[in-house]
Amino acid sequence: MTVTSNRFVGRLITVIGGLLTTLHLVNVVRFETTPVRVLIDGAPILLSIVVAIAGALLARDRLVPNQFVGRLLAWAGAGVLAVSTLGTWLLGSAVIIGIPLVNPFVPMLNVATFGALAGLLVGVYDVRGLERQQSIKRLNRINDTIRIATQEVVNKTDRADLEQAVCDRLSESEPYEGVWIGRYEDGTERVRPAAWAGLDDEYVESITVTIDDSPTGGGAGGRAIKTGEIQCVPDVFADPTMEPWWDLLESRGVQSLAVVPIVHGETVYGFFSIYADRQNVFDEHEQEVLTELGETIGHAVASIEARRRLADHERELARQNERLDAFAGVVSHDLRNPLNVATGHLELAREQRDGDGNGNGERVDENLSQAAEALDRMEDLIQDLLTLSRQGKTVDECRSVPLQPTVDRAWSTIEASEARLRIDGDLGTISCDQKRLRQLLENLFRNSIEHAGPDATVTVRRTSVGFVVEDDGPGIPPEERQTVFEMGYTTNDDGTGFGLNIVRSIADAHGWDVSVGESPEGGARFEFAGVEEADSPVRAA
Incomplete structure (x- = not known):
């Protein structure tokens, strides 16, 4: 507890008020004999009680904000000093002119009590006025910040650019010390930092916010995602739900923070978290404005995502139109x-x-x-x-698929009794559309049998980036390896020219890269890269 906190100063003033009350009571009991004098000299008791009550209110944060407690204490001290100086001058003047003083302690105690109360009242008035001025300045700052941030939101067409622009603008506003944006995708259990300003990369990358029942999911970030409502923490070190991040926040000097969800309708895209280096920064009005900004960003993200999906759909339609044109030529010829x-x-x-x-x-x-x-x-x-x-369509659903059973099922469709399938090592599981993967393998196997002969050996193995299918046939000349995937390309009189084009289409739909090379036996080698590994495989169909 610091010496300038409301709790410490409030308790100190309460103790002083209690002490003054005790001294006044003792004075009345010991020195007063007539009812009139008891009434007159007992009036300071009420003043000292008011001082004690003011201290109690201050200790409970009900009188002035914590950042102004030092100013209030200074006013109280100035009141005591000023009135006591005046009282001392009056008493000294009385002695000089010959007025006898029976007990000078009593009037000085009364004067000090009055000065303390007067100083407190003036201090409260001064602090309230200063607080109003600062509130007006803060509102102007917030409005300017939100206006500029909103302009950035309107002008950006890329989500990453939008998120970084918002962080940059907010971090320029006093008293925000740092801002970072976390992205959230429905169904995941962790928020991923996407943009930040005023914070170093190492700090942001070390932040862990989850959406579960663990300690890292019960903080302000997790609550913001779960509820879709702004979460403010006036004092991060007084909030036990923030304990998992206390060391990180202390290293940055963070005292309070606000986590604002980025929402559009029922969808939560993530949040932006604002750090401040003092407590009780985010008042009710500021929270309302920040909430509105979160909704504005959410609307912008929704628009960007909609435009992206539309562009993807348009590209998909263009590819389908190209295939339809090719089909027309095939049908006609x-x-x-x-x-x-x-x-x-x-x-x-x-x-x-x-x-x-x-x-x-x-x-x-x-x-x-x-x-x-x-x-x-x-x-x-x-x-x-x-x-x-x-294959002109995107894959239906990517799931965890065991590769070897799928390879076996695809091989079972090949009508070549003398051909041999060789599995080199553990094939593991991959993330893919199982039906599309089986079609890809069937076309590769048929291609190998057509070119390597009915007694060919076809090998399938995993690599660090995906998997390989190769045979022991004559291989593909280097000058033709760039054209084998083109529609209609074939060196076999009985071939359709579509098999390898189907292979490339399925690979493209999964986001895989396929390349042609030479196998160790001199045959054709097809390598697929960018294939994601997966856990919890489903049964091969």
């Missing part, structure tokens, strides 16, 4: 050729079958076989087209 072949051979079969029937059975079977092959190719093209069109 690639599907028409095998259809014409099938139609021609069927016509020949009909003509020959309708002939004389002598020696034409073998030729009929041959024509029908060629027609069947053409129709099978059409089926392959149609199936690949359907698969490719689905």
Whole structure:
């Protein structure tokens, strides 16, 4: 407890008032004999009682704010000194002119009591006036700060830029010592610092605020996220819920803080936390203004997120339109050729079958076989087209998927009894859309069998950044590795040219990078990077 705190000074004044009351009572009992004199000299008892009451109110923070207690104490001392000086001069003058003084202690005690009370009253009046002036200045400061911050909110189109601009503006306002913004995503248990000003990087990165029932989730930050309401802490070291951060706050000299949620409707995007180097900074009006700023920032973040989603949707539509254009070309050319072949051979079969029937059975079977092959190719093209069109969409849901069971299921669809699948090490789990991953693997496996032969060995292994699928076939020449993912690219007369394009589309939808290289056996090597590891895998489907 400091010597300038309301509690200490209030108790001191209460003790002085009690002491004065006791002395006046003793004086009345010992020296007064007539009722009139008892009444006259007993009046200071009431004054000393008022002094004691004023001290008690001050100790309970009900008289003046803590930052003005030193000024109030100075006024009380000045009152005692001024009135006592006047009393001393009057008593000295009385002695000089020959007026006898029976007991000079009594009038001096009365004078001191009156001076103390007068000083307190003047001090309270002065402090209240000063407080009003400072309140007006603070309101002007708050309004200017909010106005400038609001302008930044309106002008920014990037969330990171918006958050940093708000921190910069708020930190320039006295008495804010530092500001930081934490982002929160629904379903997560931790607030992530996103921007700050007036605070060093190491300090902010060491802050832990969670949204759970742990000690780091019960502070002002956790409450702001859970309730969506501003949380003010007038004295951080008097609030037990702030104990997990006491050492950090003490290192920065923080005495009070306010945590303002960034909200829009029912959505909480995070909060901004404001530090002050003295207690009781955030009054009711300031809290209202800061709450309004939090809502304004929340509206801006919602708008930015909506624009981002719209841009993503527009890009997705553009990609789908590109695929539709490609499909139109395929339908008009690639599907028409095998259809014409099938139609021609069927016509020949009909003509020959309708002939004389002598020696034409073998030729009929041959024509029908060629027609069947053409129709099978059409089926392959149609199936690949359907698969490719689905990859124009984003993945449905990324979950924790065990890689090896998914690899086994994909391999089971390959019609090559002599081919061999080799799993090199533990494949672990990854975060992905399981159905899309299986389609990716099926296309890679079919590509390996088509180019490496029906007795190929296909290897799957994990890497530090993702996973690899490679074979022991002839490989892909370096000059062609940039074009193998293009739609329609194939070196196999029976291939559709869509398989590797499907692979790249699925990888892109997951945010993975896919590259082509050479396997240790000289075959093709497809490496996928940027694949996130995951825990708690689901059962492979």
